[in-house]
Amino acid sequence: MARDIDKLADDRALGKQSPGEEYHSQFLTVRPTTEWSPYIDETAKDIRANIRIGEIDLTKNDVVRELGEYYRRGLKEST
Secondary structure (H helix, E strand, C coil): CHHHHHHHHHHHHCCCCCHHHHHHHHHHCCCCHHHHHHHHHHHHHHHHCCCCCCCCCCCCCCHHHHHHHHHHHHHHHHC
16 A cells, blocks of 8 residues: 555656755765765754755755665765
């Protein structure tokens, strides 16, 4: 059932990027993967201080969900 809801949401979004995907394409792709985790740490501090990151709709409540995958990938590359 949950998969059906996810598919419906994806179909309705029709190519619209999630905030995490937007962040990745705008800020992370220009950096080496080994720099992603520290960069995301700084971003999380800014968001927690209510500093907006470009036009991306990230909040302190969804940073982990949206950026966690990229954070882990950066940690893996740096080890």
